[in-house]
Structures are given as C-alpha cells and as structure tokens.
Amino acid sequence: MKKERAWPQFIRNLLIMVGSRSRPQLRRPTWIIVLLSIVCVFLIAAYVYPPPSPSSCSVFSSHGCGSSAFELPPAAHTRELTDAEVQSRVVINEILNYYPVQTKKPKVAFLFLTPGSLPFEKLWHMFFQGHEGKFSVYVHSSKEKPIHVSPFFVGRDIHSEPVGWGKISMVEAERRLLAHALLDPDNQHFVLLSESCIPVRRFEFVYNYLLLTNVSFIDSYVDPGPHGNGRYIEHMLPEVEKKDFRKGSQWFSMKRQHAIIVMADSLYFTKFKHHCRPNMEGNRNCYADEHYLPTFFTMLDPGGIANWSITYVDWSEGKWHPRSFRARDITYQVMKNIAYIDESPHFTSDAKRTVVITPCVLNGSKRSCYLFARKFFPEAQDKLIQLYSNSTIF
Numbered sequence: 001m002k003k004e005r006a007w008p009q010f011i012r013n014l015l016i017m018v019g020s021r022s023r024p025q026l027r028r029p030t031w032i033i034v035l036l037s038i039v040c041v042f043l044i045a046a047y048v049y050p051p052p053s054p055s056s057c058s059v060f061s062s063h064g065c066g067s068s069a070f071e072l073p074p075a076a077h078t079r080e081l082t083d084a085e086v087q088s089r090v091v092i093n094e095i096l097n098y099y100p101v102q103t104k105k106p107k108v109a110f111l112f113l114t115p116g117s118l119p120f121e122k123l124w125h126m127f128f129q130g131h132e133g134k135f136s137v138y139v140h141s142s143k144e145k146p147i148h149v150s151p152f153f154v155g156r157d158i159h160s161e162p163v164g165w166g167k168i169s170m171v172e173a174e175r176r177l178l179a180h181a182l183l184d185p186d187n188q189h190f191v192l193l194s195e196s197c198i199p200v201r202r203f204e205f206v207y208n209y210l211l212l213t214n215v216s217f218i219d220s221y222v223d224p225g226p227h228g229n230g231r232y233i234e235h236m237l238p239e240v241e242k243k244d245f246r247k248g249s250q251w252f253s254m255k256r257q258h259a260i261i262v263m264a265d266s267l268y269f270t271k272f273k274h275h276c277r278p279n280m281e282g283n284r285n286c287y288a289d290e291h292y293l294p295t296f297f298t299m300l301d302p303g304g305i306a307n308w309s310i311t312y313v314d315w316s317e318g319k320w321h322p323r324s325f326r327a328r329d330i331t332y333q334v335m336k337n338i339a340y341i342d343e344s345p346h347f348t349s350d351a352k353r354t355v356v357i358t359p360c361v362l363n364g365s366k367r368s369c370y371l372f373a374r375k376f377f378p379e380a381q382d383k384l385i386q387l388y389s390n391s392t393i394f
C-alpha cells in the first residue's frame with residue numbers, strides 16, 4: 001500500500017526535473033518521446049528492483065530482512081500474506097528446493113481419465129510394447145468398469161469416483177490419479193490423458209522428451225475474455241488476485257516435485273473448489289480443471305512450467321468444442337504436421353478473438369510442441385495403427 005502511494009510523487013518529481021531541464025532545447029515531439037522513455041525505464045526498474053517492503057521483513061523475521069535464502073515469487077511482495085499463505089509457501093518452497101531422488105529406472109506414469117473403456121487401447125499397446133519397465137499405467141474410469149484388451153492396462157484401474165463435466169470432481173479425479181502414481185518412487189513424470197487422446201510420437205521420443213526436461217508442461221495464459229478472466233470472482237481474494245488468474249488446457253504433464261506440491265496444496269484447491277465452479281452467483285460458470293493448475297503454478301513456480309500443453313488440440317474452428325478427427329481425416333501428412341508443430345497457439349475469448357502464437361522453446365532451443373493429440377473418434381484407430389506400424393512415421 002505504502003509503496004503504491006509513494007511512486008506517483010516520485011514520478012511527479014521526475015517529470016518536473018526532466019521537463020525543466022530539457023524543454024528549451026528540444027522540439028515538442030522529441031521531448032515527449034524522451035520523457036516517456038525515461039518514465040518507462042524507471043517503471044521497469046521499479047518493478048524489477050522493488051524497494052524493500054517492511055511487511056516482508058516482519059513476516060519472515062526469522063530469516064532476516066533481505067535474506068535471499070527464502071525467495072518469494074514477485075506477486076507476494078505487493079501485500080502482506082495470510083498465515084495460511086505463508087505456511088503453504090514454506091511447504092512448496094521446501095519441496096521445490098529439494099532435488100528429486102534419481103531412481104535407477106525412472107518411469108513415466110500415464111494417467112488415463114476416462115468414463116469407461118479406452119477406445120485406443122490397441123494403439124497404446126503398440127506404443128508401450130518393447131518398453132516395459134520404463135512406464136506405468138493408471139486408469140480412473142468414472143462411469144463404468146473398463147474392459148481391457150491390452151495386458152499393459154489389465155489390473156491398472158484405481159479406485160474411482162463419479163466425475164461431473166467442469167466440476168471440481170474432475171480435479172479430484174486428477175489428484176487421485178497423481179496420488180496413486182506417486183506411490184511408485186520410480187515415477188518421475190506424470191502425464192494426464194483422456195480416452196480420446198492418442199500418441200503422435202514413438203515411446204523413446206516421449207520418454208526422453210519428458211525425462212530430460214526440467215519443466216512441467218502446464219498450459220497457462222491470460223484470456224481477458226468471458227471464458228477466461230470473466231470466470232474470476234472476488235471471493236477468491238485475498239489469495240488469488242485477478243492479475244494472477246490464468247487459463248489453460250486440462251491435459252497436463254508434470255515433474256514429480258510438482259505432483260507432490262499438488263498433493264500438499266489444500267489452500268488454493270479449496271479456493272477453487274468453492275469459487276470456481278459451474279452455476280455460481282450471477283449465472284456465472286467457472287471450470288476448475290481449466291484454471292486451478294494454470295493459476296497455481298503461475299503464482300508459485302512460474303519458471304518451472306512451459307506454459308503449453310504437450311497434448312495437441314485444434315481450436316481453430318472457433319466452436320464450443322475442438323475439432324474431432326474421423327477415420328477419413330487421418331493421413332500420413334496430417335499426423336506428421338501435428339508431430340512437427342513447433343509453435344503453440346492460444347486463443348482469447350474476447351471480442352477481438354486474438355490468437356497469441358508462442359514458439360515451443362526448451363533449454364534454449366525450439367522443439368516440437370506435441371507428444372499426444374486429441375480428439376479422435378474411435379473409428380480412427382485402424383488407420384492410426386496402420387500408420388503407426390510403419391517405423392518411418394512419427
């Protein structure tokens with residue numbers, strides 16, 4: 001609060017200073033540009049190097065003022081944190097700073113969130129075959145017990161509960177899958193998939209891509225429109241401010257530390273459970289599966305997430321649901337195009353319908369963005385298997 005009131009005075013002094021010294025020598029347009037540039041530089045400097053805030057000293061007095069031992073994300077500096085927030089951040093920072101135990105045989109956990117049987121199980125079987133010991137499969141079926149055709153899926157059903165579209169039970173099912181998969185210490189990376197997802201790369205590629213990167217693939221962007229920030233309500237304060245609210249695809253992949261953080265979080269989860277749901281006051285709808293994790297990770301470990309989802313989906317038709325691929329749509333070229341995309345688009349839902357295209361950069365170099373894709377009709381499986389069995393493809 002104090003800080004915000006102090007800056008306008010500072011800027012006023014700056015304006016007087018610059019104005020009185022430079023005006024006589026410069027023509028008017030040049031003078032305005034110079035003035036604006038100087039103000040910008042000072043504002044950026046103020047943002048990057050905020051003056052020490054008295055509140056952060058009193059909250060973390062045991063660590064000493066200005067100590068770098070306990071770095072908080074920038075958002076934390078603008079107001080005093082509540083007890084629950086401080087406690088939550090302590091736990092989260094401890095987990096993040098703790099280097100994950102490298103097991104001898106690291107595995108990728110594939111978490112299938114489905115209503116019933118998995119239509120692409122035969123395709124997944126081909127994907128997994130020959131890589132035993134490098135993956136584990138978990139199935140959460142919310143409606144009916146699946147009939148498995150692949151031995152990789154038999155006996156992999158976990159305890160499940162009904163899931164409502166857009167309801168918090170969706171996020172609860174995701175957490176249930178993560179919890180079961182975390183029981184195996186060899187699982188180092190966790191991928192959430194639906195019954196309509198397929199792999200677009202071979203197993204080796206997926207395994208190396210996920211285990212050699214140190215980020216989680218959590219999709220996260222600002223959508224100023226009604227299906228983004230329009231879903232935010234003030235009841236989320238003080239913990240979740242509108243400026244921190246994010247949107248992103250539900251289909252994540254995450255590192256082990258991040259999965260543990262999700263288990264440890266009850267503060268933010270509870271906020272979203274109560275204040276981001278369908279049929280809120282004023283006929284507003286919010287879908288926690290599209291906002292909780294993007295917002296949570298952007299607030300607490302922004303550098304630890306890639307901001308795109310490794311599961312491709314085609315929203316370019318601008319409809320309520322994404323494009324679904326039928327058997328007749330599946331060609332070598334279509335699948336290859338998806339696999340080699342190296343920029344990820346984000347569509348806003350405001351009147352401008354902007355699309356922001358970001359290159360997929362990992363460890364300083366541009367990479368292909370997608371390892372999986374949705375949505376596919378079950379009838380597409382035979383054609384996909386045909387393409388997949390040709391080793392030159394994908």
Ligand SMILES: *[C@@H]1O[C@H](CO)[C@@H](O)[C@H](O)[C@H]1NC(C)=O
Binds near residue numbers: 212213214363
């Ligand atoms: C990142 O790039 C550096 C240099 O190119 C390389 O040594 C390192 O192994 C890479 N790290 C990962 C995780 O790929």
Ligand SMILES: *[C@@H]1O[C@H](CO)[C@@H](O)[C@H](O)[C@H]1NC(C)=O
Binds near residue numbers: 214215303304363
């Ligand atoms: C990931 O690795 C890159 C380069 O190796 C490094 O610059 C970056 O800080 C790391 N990020 C995290 C979250 O550890």
Ligand SMILES: *[C@@H]1O[C@H](CO)[C@@H](O)[C@H](O)[C@H]1NC(C)=O
Binds near residue numbers: 302303
């Ligand atoms: C993801 O976005 C956040 C801001 O929302 C940014 O701080 C972070 O650096 C981005 N991550 C990567 C890997 O670019």
Ligand SMILES: *[C@@H]1O[C@H](CO)[C@@H](O)[C@H](O)[C@H]1NC(C)=O
Binds near residue numbers: 385386389390
């Ligand atoms: C592999 O591709 C060739 C040419 O594209 C095709 O003729 C053949 O049927 C494919 N193999 C399988 C097993 O589908």
